[in-house]
Amino acid sequence: MENKKGAGMKLNLNLNLTKKNIPILSSIGIFLLLYVVGGLFFNGFFSIGVFSNLFYDNAFLGVLAVGMTLVIISGGIDLSVGSVIGFTCTFIAYLVEVKQMNPVLAMFLSLVIGTTAGTLMGFLIHNFKLPAFLVTLVGMFLFRGLAYQVSLESIPIRNELFLEMSQVGLFEYNGRTLFPMASLIFIFMVMLGVYMSHFRKFGRNIYAIGGSEPSAVLMGLPVGRTKIMVYAFSGFCSALGGIVYTFYLQSGYALAGVGMELNVIAAVVIGGTLLTGGAGFIEGTLVGVLILGLIDTILNFYGQLSSWWFRIFIGLLLFLFILLQTWLTRSNIFLKYAMKQQQKRNDAAKGLQETSQHS
């Protein structure tokens, strides 16, 4: 009896490991395919400028996606991210231009607001057992409304310090700044996400909660604290994404980021994170964001297809990946594989036992 239970647990572990790997591998495959196809069809596609722009144009998406990945791995969802972007944009522009505040202070304030809002949402989700999509939906309403409250009109930012900050880059090439501030923040957040999810207790707890919350409670993990922190981190990422978006737009506009939450979720899913929670990688999300960016770049290079094709392509890609995920979770290919591995291990263990008994 005892033996059987142990075998089952190990088997699950094995299954998850394989289930995790297939989607991320297919995402990388799609990324390479798109990149090569784009390069073969269009001149100048392989240039460093295009590659740098991939990180620049999608920086805000990437920053949001890091937070969203952790939320989805924990088994939740955060629909408020797009609105927080809109709010942060307008808020910073308003403070800097209308109130003449120091941009650094304005950014700091907006980060504080984003994190506080995330914490509050996490608190409501965990302590009152409200569904995550409902609470974050309310957050979505609230921040969009607050953004309008701050300013109904677009505010251009002319503050010199702010513009200088947005122009700081990694290096210059042919008179152009490559990897400017926005993309550096993006890359830093991805690295931070990787570090937290793989090398910190916090990350491991997130995976455990996403895999099975009751088990995580029984294991004595700090479920409540972790869940609240995940939403707080997502709120922080949203505010930071808003800052990056403000760098990008150089203005504040209350309608910024409408529908962004869907692009972010699409990027996370295409990056191979399982929507049921418990499995996924920040690295995959990076690939997912870059795939969305590549589609956009290819459409731009082609020039004849309009923006709505972007939505349709994303929808299609999302559909394919979700189908892949569903098939992976349902099909028993990996179960069989894992059982075989387990059998081998059991046999080996038996052999070892027998030899030890003989001696």
Added chain:
Amino acid sequence: MFKNENVRKLLWPAVALLVILLFNVFFTENFLNIEVKDGHLFGSLIDILNRGAPVLIISIGMTLVYATGGIDLSVGSVIAISGAVAAQLIRPGYIHGILEYPDPPTSLFVVIGVPLLICAIAGAWNGVLVAFVGIQPIIATLILMVAGRGIAQLVTEGQIPVFIHEPFQFLGGGFLMGVPFPVIVSILLIAAVYFLTRRTSLGLFIESSGGNPIASRYMGIKSRLIVLSTYVFCALCAGLAGLIICSDIKAADANNAGLFLELDAIAAVIIGGTMWGGRFTLAGSVIGALIIQSITTTILAFGIPPEVTLVFKALVIIIVSLIQSEGIQDAINTWKTKRAQA
């Protein structure tokens, strides 16, 4: 008092609606006035019903989906699709710069029938993904939410076709016996759905499919088919709402038609007290939709920018769902027992 569970559930939403209306009676001028101009009814109350008709219609469809343990995020995009298709049918050459209408003008039957058919297909797509493929509803309908607006823009090629079509305009802007036609449409729809779900066993089937799909299947209920049909019905409702909006503004705006409307509908259903996967209440959703619309109208009457209504809607939703949440209910119950012991 209020022993009946159904009545008790409706109490808080009804009180909330009354409070909002009372607030208006005191602070908005001529709120209760209903005038008859040219044989048409006018007034703030009529306006709430008229402007609220699309939200009301969608929230009826959403109620059924919500009761099966699902959610339909794609209604906003379906609204955009149905409006775009209708406008395209009325004025096929508009996007290519041909301003003439086809001769004879497109028949009303086609203008209403074809968009609804397309919406039904969209709903079937959602339903198949949820019920047969087994994808979580939030995600399955997310796909159409992302792609649907793109499809609508594809139909109108990113333009906003404007049109004149007398019979079709009646749907959104007409009056029948003095009452705005959208109001009549929504009342008829509510009556039909009430009859179908509460006077036949269909309603119970939907609730049991939401409560426990596997047990329902063992009982002989075709729960997958029922879930599928709720999604088709919800998309049809969205399509109808889209036609009303499109016919009211005499144009199809693929970018903005129905934007955020899915949230209004979900809010209306939640405020009304329908359970996620379980008992649903049509009356509750109707009250919920009226609450949402009254908030919007109130704020407009106060001259606050309409966009800011989102803040108030958010606050109302979170307060109502907090009152209904387990945590608060537990706290109230323990407080009650403690008081009884003391």
